[in-house]
Amino acid sequence: MxxxxxxxxxxxxxxxxxxxxxxxxxxxxxxxxxxxxxxxxxxxxxxxxxxxxxxxxxxxxxxxxxxxxxxxxxxxxxxxEGFEKKLELTGVGYRAALKGKDLDLSLGFSHPCIYSCPDGISFEVPDNTHIVVKGISKEQVGQVAAEVRSKRPPEPYKGKGIHYEGEYIRRKLGKAAK
Structure with missing residues (x-):
């Protein structure tokens, strides 16, 4: 049952x-x-x-x-009530901004990453290192948040990248000197 x-x-x-x-x-x-x-x-x-x-x-x-x-x-x-997912940017020079309805991400690449806002979804950027994805469809909010995170997923050595708020990033040790 x-x-x-x-x-x-x-x-x-x-x-x-x-x-x-x-x-x-x-x-x-x-x-x-x-x-x-x-x-x-x-x-x-x-x-x-x-x-x-x-x-x-x-x-x-x-x-x-x-x-x-x-x-x-x-x-x-x-x-x-609606659904929302919160994302954080960690790293020197990593920042987010809104250009109209689209999300403009500076993620350490030589070019800015622009993510177009799909229908039924809205972005909020309370400060330049936090992104809030809002919408009425839980499935669509989760998918859009995963796509934004995939632009620069967190790396295990310094933890730089885009991650969900409260997400644990498993860290690795660097190269050990003899």
Whole structure:
């Protein structure tokens, strides 16, 4: 039995959920999200709760129940509160700035790295060494943050690069002199 899949998803005030078979659309104060799910589960709304039930007792439907419940919950949280990922830049001369909606990164290369802002995502740069990626889709926010981090991932000797806030960087010792 899926323990997560059995939990109901609570729908907060101001969020409307429309369920048509396996297609779910969620509208809230921050925007609208839509998704079509697997046929192995049934999604229904009872009052202010959304329940995800399995159609049979197979291992696949058990896995799908937990997955679909989590994805629906992320959609509801995204349109009501939104998601954000925080990134930090470590290194001499490494800095970030906003140019319109795009992110301008100086990462020690001979050229500036410009990352175009996709639809549904916004960047904030509170200071020149911190970046905040915001949006309503948890999947898209995580993907964009990973793409920005991949421009200069942290290296293990000095720890220079872009890393998530609170991320532990495993350090290596340098060359030992005899």
């Amino acid at each position: 899926s323990r997560i899949g059995k939990k109901p998803v609570t729908v907060p005030a101001g969020v409307t959920v429309t369920i048509e078979g396996t297609h779910v659309s969620v509208k809230g104060g921050k925007g609208e999200l839509e998704r079509t799910f697997s046929e192995l589960v049934t999604i229904k709304q009872e009052g202010e709760e959304i329940l995800v039930t399995r159609n049979d007792e197979s291992k696949e439907s058990n896995a799908q129940q937990g997955l679909v419940r989590t994805l629906v919950n992320n959609m509801v949280v995204g349109v009501s």
